[in-house]
Amino acid sequence: MANTPIRYSFGADEHLFAEVSDSMSLEAFFKGMAVTRAVERLALEGVLDICLANASFQIRFDPDRIAPEALLEAVRGAEAEAVAERSLSTRIIEIPVLYNDPWTHETLMRFRDRHQDPNSTDLEYAARINGLADVEAFIAAHSGAPWFVSMVGFVAGLPFMFQMVERERQLQVPKYLRPRTDTPKLTLGHGGCFGCIYSVRGAGGYQMFGVTPAPIYDPQQSLAYLKEHMVFFRPGDIVQFKPIDRQAYDQAVADVEDGRFDLRIRPVEFSLDAFLADPVGYPRSLQEALA
Amino acid sequence: MIKVIKPGLATSVQDMGREGYYHLGIPPSGALDQYALQAANHLVGNPAGAAGLECALVGPELEFQHDALVAVCGAQMPVMLDGREQRPDTAFAVRAGQVLRFGFPTAGARAYLAVAGGIDVPEVLGSRSTYALGALGGLQGRKLVAGDLLPVGVPSGKGRAGASLPMALRQSLGGEVVLRVVPGLYFHRLTEVAAKSFFTDAWPVGSEAARIGYRYKGGGALSFQPREQPFGAGSDPSNIVDSCYPIGSIQVPAGLEPIILHRDAVSGGGYAMIGTVISADLDLIGQMQPNQQARFLAVSLEDALAARRSYKKKLSCLARLFG
Numbered sequence: 147m148a149n150t151p152i153r154y155s156f157g158a159d160e161h162l163f164a165e166v167s168d169s170m171s172l173e174a175f176f177k178g179m180a181v182t183r184a185v186e187r188l189a190l191e192g193v194l195d196i197c198l199a200n201a202s203f204q205i206r207f208d209p210d211r212i213a214p215e216a217l218l219e220a221v222r223g224a225e226a227e228a229v230a231e232r233s234l235s236t237r238i239i240e241i242p243v244l245y246n247d248p249w250t251h252e253t254l255m256r257f258r259d260r261h262q263d264p265n266s267t268d269l270e271y272a273a274r275i276n277g278l279a280d281v282e283a284f285i286a287a288h289s290g291a292p293w294f295v296s297m298v299g300f301v302a303g304l305p306f307m308f309q310m311v312e313r314e315r316q317l318q319v320p321k322y323l324r325p326r327t328d329t330p331k332l333t334l335g336h337g338g339c340f341g342c343i344y345s346v347r348g349a350g351g352y353q354m355f356g357v358t359p360a361p362i363y364d365p366q367q368s369l370a371y372l373k374e375h376m377v378f379f380r381p382g383d384i385v386q387f388k389p390i391d392r393q394a395y396d397q398a399v400a401d402v403e404d405g406r407f408d409l410r411i412r413p414v415e416f417s418l419d420a421f422l423a424d425p426v427g428y429p430r431s432l433q434e435a436l437a
Numbered sequence: 438m439i440k441v442i443k444p445g446l447a448t449s450v451q452d453m454g455r456e457g458y459y460h461l462g463i464p465p466s467g468a469l470d471q472y473a474l475q476a477a478n479h480l481v482g483n484p485a486g487a488a489g490l491e492c493a494l495v496g497p498e499l500e501f502q503h504d505a506l507v508a509v510c511g512a513q514m515p516v517m518l519d520g521r522e523q524r525p526d527t528a529f530a531v532r533a534g535q536v537l538r539f540g541f542p543t544a545g546a547r548a549y550l551a552v553a554g555g556i557d558v559p560e561v562l563g564s565r566s567t568y569a570l571g572a573l574g575g576l577q578g579r580k581l582v583a584g585d586l587l588p589v590g591v592p593s594g595k596g597r598a599g600a601s602l603p604m605a606l607r608q609s610l611g612g613e614v615v616l617r618v619v620p621g622l623y624f625h626r627l628t629e630v631a632a633k634s635f636f637t638d639a640w641p642v643g644s645e646a647a648r649i650g651y652r653y654k655g656g657g658a659l660s661f662q663p664r665e666q667p668f669g670a671g672s673d674p675s676n677i678v679d680s681c682y683p684i685g686s687i688q689v690p691a692g693l694e695p696i697i698l699h700r701d702a703v704s705g706g707g708y709a710m711i712g713t714v715i716s717a718d719l720d721l722i723g724q725m726q727p728n729q730q731a732r733f734l735a736v737s738l739e740d741a742l743a744a745r746r747s748y749k750k751k752l753s754c755l756a757r758l759f760g
Binding site: 154155157158159160163165168169171194195196197198199200201202203205206209210214222297298299300301302303305306313320321337338339340344345348363365376377414 | 457459460461463563568570572578583621622657668669670671674676678679685704705706711714715716738745
C-alpha cells in the first residue's frame with residue numbers, strides 16, 4: 147500500500163478528492179496525514195479547506211484563484227516528497243462511558259424494525275457477530291485497547307475512531323439496515339470497523355453501545371477543554387474509553403452543568419512501527435500515560 | 438428589529454457561508470441559491486454577501502418595527518405588504534408597523550429576503566449563516582420561531598425603492614431542470630448499465646429536499662459492480678471506507694435513491710459518490726420543488742469551469758449595475 151500512488155479525482159470544479167487506499171489501515175491514514183500536512187505547508191492561494199479522512203482526503207478550493215490542474219500538480223508534488231511520518235506527537239484522552247445506558251436502549255428499541263436482528267440489542271448483536279461470549283466481553287474488548295481518531299466529520303466535531311488492535315481483533319458491525327432518524331447526543335456508535343461519538347443529536351446508522359457525559363462539540367465553549375475551539379477532537383488524537391457506572395455518569399453530568407467537568411488528557415508519542423511490531427503490548431504503554 | 442409573527446416552514450438567516458471548517462465537520466452553509474441572495478442584497482444597497490432570510494416553500498409573516506427597504510428574489514412567491522402585493526425582484530419601502538406575508542410559490546422553492554443594513558446577528562466562525570444541525574450561527578443556531586426579533590444593521594443609504602432587476606438578470610425557475618455533473622470519485626464502481634441509466638432517466642425530487650441534501654427518486658436502481666468489499670468499507674457494494682463528501686456530490690445508498698449534498702452537507706460518510714454537480718448549477722437545486730423533475734448531464738471539468746465563468750459574469754453584471 148505504502149508505495150501505491152494516490153488516486154485523484156475532481157469533485158467538479160471546487161474539490162479535489164484523493165483516495166490513499168480503498169481499505170482501512172493505520173498506514174493509509176498516516177500517509178494521508180503526511181500528504182495533507184505537506185500540502186498545508188505549501189499554503190497555496192485558493193485552497194479553502196484540507197479535509198483528512200480515514201484512508202483518503204479532500205481539498206476544497208476556489209478555481210478562480212487556483213486552476214484545478216495547478217492544484218493537482220502541487221498535491222502530486224507534495225505526495226512525491228512527503229515522507230510518511232512514522233511517529234506522531236499527540237495526546238491520549240480518557241473518555242468516560244456509561245455502556246448499555248437507558249437512553250440509547252430506548253432509542254434502539256424505537257428503531258428495532260430497521261435493525262438486522264430485531265430480537266436482540268445492538269450490544270448483544272455486536273457481541274455475537276464478533277464471536278464474543280456476551281455483552282460484558284464485548285465492552286471489555288471495546289474499552290480494552292485505545293482508539294485512533296482517523297477522521298473528524300459527518301456532523302460538527304464527530305470523531306471516527308479506529309481501534310489499535312490487530313486486524314483479526316477489530317470489532318466490525320454493519321450499519322443499521324435503514325438509518326435512524328434519531329440518535330441521542332454523545333452516543334458511542336460503531337459501523338464497519340469504525341467507532342464514533344455522535345457530537346450532536348440527529349440521524350445516524352451506526353450501532354449504539356453507550357453514552358459519554360463529556361461534551362465534545364459546543365458552540366458556547368463552556369468547558370475548559372473547549373475554550374480553545376468549539377470542536378474538541380483532531381485527527382491523530384488517541385482515545386481510551388473508561389467504563390463508568392450510573393452514579394459516576396450522573397455526577398459527571400452534574401459537573402458538566404456546573405462548568406466544572408474536565409477530561410484527563412496526557413501528551414504521548416505514537417510510533418506506528420512500534421505498534422506494528424507489538425500490537426498487544428505497545429497500546430498498553432500508551433495507556434500507562436493516563437495512570 | 439423585525440418581529441417574526443409566523444416563522445414559515447424553514448426560514449433561516451443566511452449569508453454566503455463560512456469556509457475553512459469543513460475538515461472539522463462544519464459545512465459552508467449559506468444561501469442555497471447564492472445568486473438570488475446577492476441579487477436581493479444589491480436591490481437594497483447592501484454588500485452582495487450581507488445576511489438575509491432564506492424562506493423555504495411556506496414563507497414567514499414578519500412585522501417591521503421600523504422603516505426599512507426590502508427586496509425579495511429567488512422563488513416566485515407573492516409578497517404582500519399589509520395585503521398589497523409587491524412587484525417581484527424589486528426593492529420596496531416598508532413603514533414601521535407594517536406586516537409582510539408570503540403566498541405559495543408558483544415556481545422555485547426558496548425566496549430570499551434582503552433588508553437594507555442586513556440581518557445583524559453575530560458572526561460565528563466568520564459568517565452569519567445558520568447551521569442548524571450544529572446549532573451554530575444565525576439566530577441562536579436555529580431556524581426562526583414565532584416571537585423571534587431579528588436585529589437589522591445600518592443601511593448604506595445606496596438602495597432606493599423601485600430598484601428592479603432587469604429581465605435578463607432574473608432567474609427562470611420551474612419545469613425540468615438539467616443539472617450538469619462531472620462524473621468521478623467512485624463513478625467507476627457503477628455497472629455499465631447504471632453508468633448510462635443515471636444520465637438517461639428522469640429523477641423527480643423525492644421525500645427529502647432540505648439544506649443538507651436533496652433526494653431524487655423515480656429513476657432505475659443503480660447497481661454497483663460486485664466485489665469483495667475492502668476492509669473497513671462495510672458490506673453493501675455501495676459502501677466505501679468513510680471519506681469526505683464534496684458539496685454537490687451525489688451518493689446512492691444501496692443503489693436506490695441518489696442524494697445530492699448541499700451547503701449544510703454531512704461532511705463525510707461511507708457511501709460511494711458517483712460525481713459532483715458543478716458549482717454553477719448548485720443554485721438550481723435549492724429552487725426545486727418536491728416532485729419537480731431533474732435530469733443529469735455529464736460534463737467535463739473544462740465545461741464546469743466555463744459554466745462557472747458565465748455564472749460569475751452574470752454576478753459581475755449585477756455588481757456593475759448596482760455598484
